[in-house]
Amino acid sequence: MKNHLQLSAQLGNLNLQADISFEHDFILVTGENGAGKTTLLRAIAGFEAVKGQLIVNHTVWLDSGSAFNLPTRKRKIGCLWSDPALLPWLSVKKNILFGCVVANEAWLQELAAALEVTHLMERRVAMLSTGEAQRIALARALYKKPKLLLLDEPLSAQAPALRQRLRKLLKSYWQQQEMTLIMVSHDPEDTKFLANQHWCMREGRLFAEVLHQPNRDVIYE
Amino acid sequence: MFESLMISLQLAFVTTSILLLIALPLAYLLAYRSFVGRTALEVVVALPLVLPPTVLGYYVLMMIAPHSPLGLLWQRLFDSSLAFSFSGMVFASVLYSLPFAVQPLQQAFRAIPKRWLEMAETEGLNVKQLFFQLLLPASKGGILVASALTFAHTMGEFGVVLMVGGSIPGETKVASIALFEMVEMQQQSDAWLLALVLLAISFVMLSLVYSVNQLGAQRLMHR
Numbered sequence: 001m002k003n004h005l006q007l008s009a010q011l012g013n014l015n016l017q018a019d020i021s022f023e024h025d026f027i028l029v030t031g032e033n034g035a036g037k038t039t040l041l042r043a044i045a046g047f048e049a050v051k052g053q054l055i056v057n058h059t060v061w062l063d064s065g066s067a068f069n070l071p072t073r074k075r076k077i078g079c080l081w082s083d084p085a086l087l088p089w090l091s092v093k094k095n096i097l098f099g100c101v102v103a104n105e106a107w108l109q110e111l112a113a114a115l116e117v118t119h120l121m122e123r124r125v126a127m128l129s130t131g132e133a134q135r136i137a138l139a140r141a142l143y144k145k146p147k148l149l150l151l152d153e154p155l156s157a158q159a160p161a162l163r164q165r166l167r168k169l170l171k172s173y174w175q176q177q178e179m180t181l182i183m184v185s186h187d188p189e190d191t192k193f194l195a196n197q198h199w200c201m202r203e204g205r206l207f208a209e210v211l212h213q214p215n216r217d218v219i220y221e
Numbered sequence: 222m223f224e225s226l227m228i229s230l231q232l233a234f235v236t237t238s239i240l241l242l243i244a245l246p247l248a249y250l251l252a253y254r255s256f257v258g259r260t261a262l263e264v265v266v267a268l269p270l271v272l273p274p275t276v277l278g279y280y281v282l283m284m285i286a287p288h289s290p291l292g293l294l295w296q297r298l299f300d301s302s303l304a305f306s307f308s309g310m311v312f313a314s315v316l317y318s319l320p321f322a323v324q325p326l327q328q329a330f331r332a333i334p335k336r337w338l339e340m341a342e343t344e345g346l347n348v349k350q351l352f353f354q355l356l357l358p359a360s361k362g363g364i365l366v367a368s369a370l371t372f373a374h375t376m377g378e379f380g381v382v383l384m385v386g387g388s389i390p391g392e393t394k395v396a397s398i399a400l401f402e403m404v405e406m407q408q409q410s411d412a413w414l415l416a417l418v419l420l421a422i423s424f425v426m427l428s429l430v431y432s433v434n435q436l437g438a439q440r441l442m443h444r
Binding site: 045046047071072073074075076077078079081083085087089098099140144 | 334336337339340341342343344345346347350354355358359
């Protein structure tokens, strides 16, 4: 069963319309401010009341024809929004492990090193910079190895050099995990080098173009 | 005087403990769930705020009277009367202080950022995990305020405990009733001292409430 997204909704002033199939792609979503990019990600996550059909990883998540809507907590997705939503009473490490019953220390250390946050693990959230908080939230999203990752401008608060390293990390992660990654970005560099599918939002409507065939062996240098 | 003060403190402590257990899930329901009868439930919870204490006391007395179903059940289980007992006063106090526990908790739950709740959902937390790992730690201030208000309100009860407890010395005579009787019997110095102690307890409890609220407002400004 191919991944399929067919959604429609009137959300405030936005008329969301999307009908597209995709595989384990690295999809970049672009568009003007207010075009509905974040709303599209929220709809996929299950946070917006939408009609239509959503099939991901051979599983039906939404089928309004049969009034079926899989709760967000059962969709097993990883998300990163513009607000990192870190919990201030927990340390960085506990934020990354939030909701886990047993911690996989080796994977946690590997992830922390890759995201360059190893030195922050015991710190309180209030002591983090915006860029650090964003990387911690990214670590939390990646930790559970989700098969669908929704990222809303995940590199926006990073310095250019680090942003480049994180692009490599995201791409290699996507290649290794055989997963789908949908990422909103305004950065032309991301469009140029990261994705193999490009979705463009215009006034709530989704348009798609294939940028280039997915080449899982080549990491952007 | 000391005896009645201890009964008041015991009543306030037991009522607060029981009410927290009841009010936490109730506040969760009222803050996040929509269901048939939600408004009616909210009205019932808030009713003790406007109802004369004697009216509430009268209805509670009817509910726990020896020949009522609840009174009979209690008699069968514990071989004692629920009316005019400490347990009866606890039952009445729990109902009377219900809004003082539920409403601060409801407000605290509603003040939790939506992003945190959504993050918990994407991380796959079930209701139990959500309650213990997010709602409770995020509502510490609200829990403290609810506890302080419930405690202070129970300490100051008069009408309800008089109707349900009946002012039995050493058993149901609480500090507020003892004070009333001291004034009636012209024991001015004892009355003065007891009133001062009750005033001090209320002052400390309300100071705690306002400090927590101020701290919460400061955190909100810096968020």
